[in-house]
Amino acid sequence: MKKIALLGATGSIGSNTVDVVTAYPELFQIISLTFHSNIEEGAALIERLSPQYVGVGSEEIREVLAKRFPKVTFGVGETGLVQAATLDAVDVVLTAVTGSVGLIPTMAAIEAGKDIALANKETLVMAGKWVMAAAAKHKVQLLPVDSEHSAIFQCLEGQQKNNLKELMITASGGSFRELTREDLKTVTLEQALQHPNWSMGKKITIDSSTMMNKGLEVIEAHWLFGVDYDRIKVVLHKESIVHSMIVLNDGAYLAQLGPSDMREPIQYALTYPERLPIKNEKEFDLTQIGQLNFEPMDFERFPMLALAFTVGKKGGAYPTVYNAANEIAATAFIDGKISYLQIEQFVQRAVEAYNETNEVTLAEVIVIDKQTRTVVERWIEEEGYL
Ligand code: NAD
Ligand code: MG
Known part of the structure; x- marks a missing residue:
């Protein structure tokens, strides 16, 4: 038990x-x-x-x-x-x-x-x-438990670490994947909360649409699997059927596929290394799905994903600032205090305002998290559109 x-x-x-x-x-x-x-x-x-x-x-x-x-x-x-x-x-x-x-x-x-x-x-x-x-x-x-990381974890089982060339994280593209940056100026909370494939909490659904979620996942993967940022790739995969992949030195790709059902990675994390049936499993028939599509990620369309690699490579408390600013800004958007594009603007600005190149301690990271929240909250009070 x-x-x-x-x-x-x-x-x-x-x-x-x-x-x-x-x-x-x-x-x-x-x-x-x-x-x-x-x-x-x-x-x-x-x-x-x-x-x-x-x-x-x-x-x-x-x-x-x-x-x-x-x-x-x-x-x-x-x-x-x-x-x-x-x-x-x-x-x-x-x-x-x-x-x-x-x-x-x-x-x-x-x-x-x-x-x-x-x-x-x-x-x-x-x-x-x-x-x-x-x-x-x-x-x-x-x-x-995150589905992409569970997929990579499953693909890596039994592999020697030095066989690994790259991690390839899939992204659904979120609720605004068909919109241009111009279109984003007028989008509403209701629209942002309509995720095409997954039913999730509000914050992560907003984060999926800004690609902040994928950015956080890139940094999560870096730590979890000890892989350099240059060897972490992101690919747009609108069906969310391939949960993520690994690429080996000889060019072989290993992927993990399944329905968009978080009970799978949750259960695997709890039963590992055993596998048990999922009760009332969602129907999953590849012949019904028919096609799987993969497209390159557009880093200009999704600047928060590009920023994740920048803050990840800088290290220290940069990822903390990136995350804290987003937590405040995404919540402010959910609460109707700022417009959609202001989420990105506040995150970008918080990262630019942070300028520490020395090593930081965990205690300092916790303080920087709080400071970033306070600063972004002040910006929102002064400049939010309501
Ligand atoms: P959610 O908003 O649905 O639920 C959040 C839970 O945290 C609630 O039980 C809430 O009571 C609690 N909570 C919120 N603020 C709190 C606070 N200040 N102090 C203590 N408890 C607090 O969120 P979710 O979608 O279930 O996501 C939870 C986590 O899992 C997030 O980190 C998310 O990135 C991650 N995640 C979620 C999914 C998904 O499918 N929803 C997938 C992968 C990863
Ligand atoms: Mg995920």
Whole structure:
């Protein structure tokens, strides 16, 4: 029986994880979970899963739920996330919170010797160097949940590292893939939230349309697989059937294919190295799909993808600044405070404003994350279009 801490249980990855876990009650148990603000959904999960420990986003939520569920221990905010992730009984932590809040509980879990099933890519973008070093030091497994990284991880199994030539990450192109930059001036939130292939949380859906998501994934792949940026390629693949590929020295391509169903990579991260059937599997018939298409990525159309390679190569806290500015700007767009193209403008500007070439420590990275948020919030207040 694998005992799981599920951080971000009410989200899109969170609910897919609950589906996977409840399909195999003899294999998995959710010992602790966290959610931020959706109290109805959170309460329903507590009833359904009977966790020992629950982390919530505010003192008010804790008070209400502590009365309703007297047997459960509750924690709030960062403390709640860290305690949920480090309980003695926990074997593996599935990190499905959005944004940089994932970093501290993930590090705490690694230091407590817990295996990590990592959905929260922002953690590796911000602090890949320290997270990977801590995982090696504490001998914990860090298994990818992001579909592209799960695909690469699966393709790499059994390969010698020196056989690898390149990683090839596929990108669907997001909701605006057919639009020109001129068209983007007038797009709305509703349009941005219509992802052609995947149903996901709001922030990652916006990030997919700006290609910020792919940028974050490039940096995530660099850390997870220890591959230089020059050997990470991105290819436009509108069907999202090939989840990603690896290219070997002799020119062989290995790809992982499957339906657009996050339960697959989630379940694999939890059952690795075993494979089990997915309950109520989505229909997947290549003869119905018929064609798979691949096109080069247009870096001018998607400047956030180009910027990912720039900040990734610069290293230090550059990726942190890139990510933090985007978290604030994408959320401001979701909240109707800025226009769509302002997301890119604020990210670009934050990266240009950052100018540190010295080595940084993890503590400094955490401070730079906060500073970047404050600065971008101020820009939005002063210049947002509402
Ligand atoms: P979501 O918005 O649907 O859910 C986010 C979860 O995090 C919720 O449970 C919410 O309560 C919690 N949360 C939000 N803000 C918080 C805060 N400040 N403190 C504590 N908890 C907070 O997001 P999602 O789409 O499930 O994505 C989660 C993570 O997984 C992201 O890092 C995303 O990039 C990654 N991811 C998602 C998908 C997908 O299919 N949705 C695919 C690959 C990777
Ligand atoms: Mg992905």
